[in-house]
Amino acid sequence: MKKTKRKWIVAIVVTAVFPLVFVLLILASIFGIDMDADDVMDGGGCSPIGGVDMSAWDATFTKAGVLKDKGDKIKEVATKQGIDPILFAAIAFNETGWGTSRAVVEKNNxxxxxxxxxxxSTVKVFATLDEGLExxxxxxxxxxxxDGLNTVxxxxxxxxxxxxxxxxNGLNVNWVPTVNGMIQKLGGLSMNCSTTSAGTGQYIIPVDTPNVSSGFVDRINPVTGVPEHHKGIDFAQPMLSNIKAADDGVVVFAGMGVSGSGFxxxxxxxxxxxxKTKEWTLYxxxxxxxxxxxxxxxxxxxxGKVGSTGQSTGPHLHFEIRKEKMGGQIDPAPVLGVQTKN
Ligand SMILES: [Zn+2]
Incomplete structure (x- = not known):
């Protein structure tokens, strides 16, 4: 109780003195929930819709305070994260009052x-502005x-x-129009992120005939002869038959799983x-x-098409449901409603 009261007093003082900083803190409390530095993905859910208008981009950055030389860094990070650099820059300008807030100037945040x-309870301090942007x-x-929050x-x-x-002070009502205005100044969005559907959360069986040849069980690896836990289920399928996406999603790995790739x-x-499910499926x-x-x-x-590449003794689809990108496999059989014999 006491703590809540004190928070309010602090809040009122801050509102009176630094309205901008206060708004920043409100946003930040939501913004920073799952800050997780090693949670970087390979792909993203935004598709290009024309390039960045470089003259508008450069002109806008000239008045962006301490962010004025960070256009290239923002592009680099946005590319790595699969999101639109225009959207990234517009939100950064808005969060920092055009690169002038105390959080960005004093804390590289x-x-x-x-x-x-x-x-x-406090704004995180970064050693460099590049770290804060990452x-x-x-x-x-x-x-x-x-989370599929793919529009402004x-x-x-x-x-x-x-x-x-x-x-x-009702300042939140300004967020969407202000960010949209900054997007226009930056030359308009360069990617369409709204094509990403969050999905249904209900997976379909990813093959035409749900013929399970190996379940989510401890077994002897048929190729190596070593005991292992089989981290998915195998669907025995005709060579070159169809492999289907179990739900709407974004491709984060596609290629030969060479040694050292994690695949x-x-x-x-x-x-x-x-x-939708905050899960990954593997094929x-x-x-x-x-x-x-x-x-x-x-x-x-x-x-894709069914084959027998990698550690495999015949054409089949090895299918996994993962709670984490690089692990956390669960048994797909009850999720898909298929029977496994072994
Ligand atoms: Zn398998």
Whole structure:
């Protein structure tokens, strides 16, 4: 109780003195929830719709305070995170009052990320502005690609909800129009992120005939002869039959799982990231891959063809459901409603 009262007093003082900083803190409390530096993805859910208008981009950056020389860095991080650099820049300008807020000037924190070490009670300090931009990119990826907040309106509803108690001056109502105005100044969006559907959360069986030849069990690896836990289920299928996306998602890995890639033994393999379930599905041992990293796929889309590449003794699809990008496999059989014999 006491703590809540004190927070309010602090809040009122801050509102009176630094309205900009206060808004930043409100946004940051939502913005920084799952700051996780190692949660970087390979792909993204935004498709190019024309390039960046470099003259508008450069002209806008000249008045961006401490961010004025960070145009290239923002592009680099946005590319890595599979999101639109225009959207990234517009949100950074808005969060920092055109690169002038105390958070960005004194703490190298352009995204208003809170510090987990202080229980999210203070703005996180970064050693360099580049580090702060990298962290902001991870968070934006999580909001836009993972959570499916793929329009300015959807982002605004989460970052700056209208009518909430911690927005006594009603400043949140400005978030969407201000960000949209900055996007226009920057030359307009260069990617369409709204093509990413969050998906249904209900996976379909990714092959035409649900013929399970090996379940999610401890077994002797048929290729190496070594005991192992089989981390997925195998569907025995005719060579070159269709492999379908289990739900809407984004391709985050597509290629030969060479040793050291994290996908060794899987042969030609695809990993999809699903925003709705916050899970990944994996499709191994393919003869041919029909999608590439960054591509948005729909549930039921044919993404590859059954093969026997990698550690495999015959044509089949090895299918996994993962709670983490590089692990956390669960048994797909009960999720898909298929029977496994072994
Ligand atoms: Zn398998």
């Amino acid at each position: 352009p995204g208003g990320l809170m510090d987990a070490a202080t229980g999210m 962290a902001m990119g991870v968070t934006l990826h999580n909001r836009i690609v993972k 309106e959807k982002l605004g509803a989460v970052y700056a909800p209208i009518g909430v108690a911690n927005d006594p 060794g033994g899987y042969g030609n393999v695809i990993l999809l990231e699903h925003a 191994g041992h393919q003869s041919g891959i029909l999608v590439k990293v960054g591509q948005v796929v729909r549930k039921g889309d044919v993404i």
